Amino acid sequence: MANSKTKLANGGKKRKPQAEKENQKPQHNETELPAKKAKREVKNETEDAAPNNAVKKIDASHINKGIFKIFAKLQETSKLANVDKHVGEMIALLTNETDDDARLATCAYALKRLVRCTGADDMQSVALSACQIHRILRQVPHIDPLELLATLKRELHVSSQSKAKEESLAGVGQLITVMAILQSQHFEKPSKELIEQIYPLLISNLKGREYLVNMCVDIMTESFQQLSPKLFEAHVWPLLQLELNKPLSALKLPQCDLLLAIHLLYPKLLSRKQLESSLWRNQPQYAQLFDLYLNNSAIPSDDVCTRLAKFVSHKANGELYKTFVQHVESQLPLRHNTAKGFVIRTLAYVLIHSADGNSELFSPSLIQMLIQELATARQLKPSEKVKPSQLQLREICLEFEHTLLLSFEHHLQQDASKVKLLRSLLDVELQLDSVTQTPRITSQLLGQLNAEGVKEMLQFYSQKLINANEELYKMHGEHCLKQLQQLLFNPKLTEPKEHLNLILLTASFHVNESGVACEPKEASAFSRQSAARCEEILYSYLLRKPSKSVDLLTTLVDRLRSTLQALNALLEQQDESKVRAKLTPELKQAWLKIKQLLLNEKANSKSTTSSISSAFDALILCLGLSIYTPNCSAPIELLNDLFICKENALKATKKKGKEEMKWQDVLTDLLLQLLVQKGHFWRELVNAAGGALMPQLNRDNLEQLLVVLDMSKNPLGDKQDDEDDAEGDEEADDDEDEDEQSSDDEDDDNDDDEEDDDAEEEEDEEEDDDEEGATNLELIRENVRKALLAENNNDGDDDMNDASSVDWNDVDEAEGERLNLALEQAFQSFKPKGGSGGQGKKAKNKQQTKSERINATTLLHFRVRVLDLVELYIQKQPEMESLLDALISVFYVYEFCSNSADKSQQSLAEASKKLLRKFLNQKMSFDSSQSIDKQAIVDAIELFIKPEQVEDPKKSQKPQQKQQPINAKKKGDVAEWRNKCVAYLVSQFDESDATKTPVWSLLQCYLADWAERRNSPHSLASFDAILQSQWKGIPQLAASLAALLKGKLRNFRRQQILELLVKHSRRIANALTKEQRDELIETLTNYKAVGQKDGNLRTKLLKQLQPNK
Structure with missing residues (x-):
């Protein structure tokens, strides 16, 4: 790079020392021209340069000496950024020069050196010089392009003979410099003189090396855009005709391309017939x-x-x-x-x-x-x-x-x-x-x-699926289904009824290769292998959000009604043997209720009842559809319970029974059972209908939801060990699909799960170990007894049948060795494998079975779904008691999952943290009909500030060695969210005088404990979070913190208090009244700083608390 910059600064040639120039003698070599030929070349050069003698000779006395320093910098620099900087200095020098003669002389000198450099044998140097010439032409005014062309012909002369390497390099320099002129403002409206000077120079380069000719043609074709047909015909076309008016056999690709460019740009000047007659003398x-x-x-x-x-x-x-x-x-x-x-x-x-x-x-x-x-x-x-x-x-x-x-x-x-x-x-x-x-x-x-194109492509993929054999379906079946689903969801498609019927037909019936319902033995490969996938597509389409601002619940009910009516028409036309679902009397009875509901479409007059009715209809219709889709079916009992719940919910005058189970409890349990079902669409269905149903539920129903979030229990119960593996595979696959299509609250990392043994599993393992140990001990005893009996039998005493009668004093040495060998074999046959101390068996017991992993994943997803219901409930009913219960339970879930070594719990941790964030932005409502008692908030604050009371109660039951080390970052995140929850709860006391609220005495107690004790369980971070909140007691809290400075405190505590007050000084200053500000300033002024750091912090705080003047 440095070498290229040296060439750039010296016109493309290396600078030689002056002494070397003086001592250098002229030497002749083989490449030097003979004297006569040299004279001839000089004569030709003089003749070629004759028209340019009008160019003024550069007067060195007028050249600004600053240009030499800039070229010296260009010679020394090696970075492209510095080159741009120095060229900018050059342009500034040329532009700011007030003397016209000095400016013209300096500009001519700079262009001369740069033009020389364009003929160098260095691609980087040539490219940089071309860019710099272009910048100068663009930015420096009053430059005559004709003078630049004259300098170009003089400095980079090219003869008309066959071009050697040096002349080819000079030709490149000519073309690059001409291109800089063509791309400047001087050629936007070119003059005749400029055209007559440029194009002969370009045309002269149509002969020579291939890269030179290609470059020349590209520059010429681009320049034609600036020429009007009149100018081109008068000044350029006559020159080009001499070079291009040849048959195709005598032309090369660049010349042919140049002819096509002229034909396309000037069709009247060179028509197709003229082009053909030029290329071919006879037939084209x-x-x-x-x-x-x-x-x-x-x-x-x-x-x-x-x-x-x-x-x-x-x-x-x-x-x-x-x-x-x-x-x-x-x-x-x-x-x-x-x-x-x-x-x-x-x-x-x-x-x-x-x-x-x-x-x-x-x-x-x-x-x-x-x-x-x-x-x-x-x-x-x-x-x-x-x-x-x-x-x-x-x-x-x-x-x-x-x-x-x-x-x-x-x-x-x-x-x-x-x-x-x-x-x-x-x-x-x-x-x-x-x-x-x-x-x-x-x-x-x-x-x-558009819509028509989407319909045609739907037909295309449908035919590919229906007509595919086994082999083709394995290759392309899943791909076609994905594209079919994407097309069905296209918002431009307003009526996909025809193609949706194919999905419905395949999901509910056996289908043959003609796309018609058939017997199971006649079903096509598409029907056998895609039925479950079609069910997912069907439900995904029904539950997708409408593109327009339409209520999702109303749209969902309309879609379900039309889909079930289409299904009912298919059931009436086809035989029962063609249905994929197993038709039982219970299923047929449930379907009769669905048909009755389809016939009854009368809307209720009350708006509140109408939304409730729509929510129940959505649940009922979706469950009704599921009974004919076997892979996505739900228990029929749920459908019957839904009819009962809807009937009770719509009876507004019905008295609430205390002894019988309320319909809200049944509905809540039903929603939870739906969330356990396979398929992500059940979660979307419950979320869609839950918004209208949550106002009808009460705090007891919220407790039903929060019980699921109790991390010390398994709400799904224990699964049988002999669970079918095939069913397990289907559940695992469905969980993976659910992770891909659900929200970002869930995680799809099920293969890297790390297992933690809970107390129940450990008890089971200990019982198994005890049973196995007892069995092994009995076998060892039996073998020992046989060994001793064998010894007695060897003595010939057949009456001896008990090993206890052996007299060890009578046993000789040989018999003792045989006895030792027998006993050793008896014990070694039951020696545990996998290392000493039972380590192998312990590791084996730690490994989860396949069914256990599936159950753990199912429980994880179930809890994530329940979080959605809790969020819906709090959005509709943000009462104090309900919000406190939900906040504590969700925080416990977040704390448990964050501290867990099981990586699979991180998805639940993220979902709970996301819900915590929404809770902290939720406005808490209070019952205005009664006197507001906020003691429950104080109790909740005590739970949060004392972390040991929020921990899992089962932790105390676990052995100490089972506890896993907690990551420091995760522990810090949990503490941060605990403090945010505390600040949110404290801010609910919005009384004007915060000192008279129940929370004030609690905070004062915690603050005093923190100040006095070295290892206090309380943290200043909680008060940091409170100061960041919108609580009205911030001035009083700041005064309390400042008052602690008067007492006996360790220096570290003093610095902590001052740093905290400085951090929130702006917020504190904005919240203070004039009297409060004066009192706080007086307290801080009277405080005698212990050290320099304390003094600096106090001075900074006092300065920031001063009122703005």
Whole structure:
């Protein structure tokens, strides 16, 4: 980089020391021109430069000396940011120069050095110089571009002969400098003189090396945009005709591309007939033209392919695009990456520039080639050692995908064109996402369709599903169902009744390959394997939120009614043997009640009763639908209970019985049972209907919900150990699906669960160990007895049948060895495996079984769902007692899960923390008909400030060694939320005089205990949270904290109090009255600081408490 900057500062040449220049002698080498030839070259150079002799010679005396310092800095710098800085200094120097002669001389000198650098053999130096020339032309006024061109021809002279490397580099410098002029304001309305100077210079570079010619053509075609047809025809076209008026066989790709550019920009000047007559003397041979592109040594650029695409796809050119497609098809399969890249890039721009109604845009063979190349590009990894052409082809494929999306978004307006193009791609590769680099490209394309297009694609995917055999369904079945679900949920689709009936039919009946209900043995692969998935799609559609501002409950009831009416029509038309559900007498009886409810659609006149009725109808209809969807069914008993609850709820004049179970209790238990059912939609259903039902419940019903959140108990009960594994798998899969589709309150990390043994499990394990130990002990005793009996039998005493009669004094040495061996074998046969001390068995007992893991996950999700119900209840009934009960219970759940070593509990911790945040923003309501007693709030504060009273009571029953170490961060988070809850409860005492409230004495007691005791269980963080709240007692609390400074305190406590007061000084100052401020300032003024830190804090606090003047 430093080397390039050196070249930049010295005009592209390295600076030599002065002594070296003086001592250097002229030496001849093999590359030096002969004398005569050198003279001839000098003569030609003089002749070429003759027209430019009008340029004023730079007067060194007028050059601002600051320019030399700037070039010196450019020579020394090595960072791009510094280069931009120094160029900015150069532009400022040229712009701020007041003397015209000095400015012109300095500018000419700077441009001369930069122009020289554009001819250097260093790409970075050339690029930087070009950018700097462009900036100077743009920002420095009164620059004559003709003088710059004269300097360019003089400093970077190029002969008309065959270009060597040095002349090619000079040609690059010429083109770059000319491009800077073309992109400046000097060429926005070019003069004739400027045109006559620029284009001969450009045309002279049409001969030479390939990269130079390509560069020249790109610059020329871009500059044509600024020329009017009149100027082009008068000053440019005559010069170009001399170079381009040749047959196609004598032209190369850049010259051909230049002709197409002229034809597209100036069709009247160069019509298609004139173009054909120029390229072919006889009959046009477009195959020859296309081969010129296909057989090029490199992939043509974007602009080249764009011009060819515009040419072949133009309406005026008739069947030319078909000719192009046929020629490409005749060359398939393409062997070279250059040809593949050209075809794909050209097809992309044909897609953009073709007519919207073009029905035959891509042929099947071209689409096959496209899909194949897209798949190859997706599999290619840039990190691997691959050819540059492969990487370029990969980028071209990605550009094609982006072009496809762009055409769907902006260019193609008719759904018919979009659907035909999309279906042609999907017919070759149904899972288009698997072969493209763009994620979810199919969904993005489907999202651009209107209602008609969505219906056609629904029909497309439906046919693919129904007609799929076993093998095809395994490959594409799940993908088609996902796309079908996305299309059904498209907000542009207002009436998806026809396609929803297919989902309903598959969920409730066995369906054959014709999409008709059939016997189970005739069912298609789609029916057998997708029935459960169709049930989920059906319920998800019914419970999705309406797009418009319509009540969800009303919309849900309407959807359920229409769906059940369609189901009833299907049941009347089909035989019972075709139904997937097992038809029992209880099911048929329940269905009769559903039919009766469908017939009765009279709305209740009372608005409150109407919402309750709608909520019950939603629950009843959804349960009615579930009895014919086996995988999502709920117990029929729940449906019968719902009818009874609805009847009692709608009887407003009915007296409440004290002995009988209230219907609210039954409803609450019913809602909890629904939340236990498999499927995330049950949670959505309960949340949708719960909002209207919660006002009818009472505090006892809230207790029913909070019992579930008791972390010391299992509300679901113990599962049987012999639970069916297949059913367990289904539950686990359903839990995983629920995690994916539910809110962010739940977590899907079930495989990394870490198990904690609770007291009941430990007792069971100890009992099992005792039983197993007793059994083993009996067997050992029996073996020992047999060993001793065997010893006695060896002595020949058959009457001896008891080992206790063995006389150990009579046993000789040989018999003793045999006895030892027998006893050793008796004991070793029951030696525990897995290490000494029973460690192996202990580890084995710790491992959870499959059913235990499923039960734990089910309980976790159940509690998360119950949190939703608790939130709904508090939103509808935020009374003091209810809110306190909910707040304490939810905080306990958060504390338990945060301190748990079981990672799976973290999802429940996040859900409880989210609910705590909502509780702390909930306004607590009080019963205005009675005198307000807030002693319950004080009791709740005592529970929060004394953490040991909020802990799990079962912790005391666990052995000490079972406790897991608590993460410090989690412990801090729990303490933070405990303090927030305390501050929220304290702020509920909104009396004007806070010192006369019950909470004041409690806070004073805690504050005194904290100040006096070294290891106080209370924390100053609780008072920190209180000072952040909106409590009206903040001034009194600040005065109490300041009063503690007068007493005997440890220095650390003093600093804590002062830091706390300084932290909340603004809030305290805003809450203080004039009298309170004066008293507080007096207290702080009389306080004698113990140390320098105390004094600084006191001074800062007094300054902030002063009233603003």
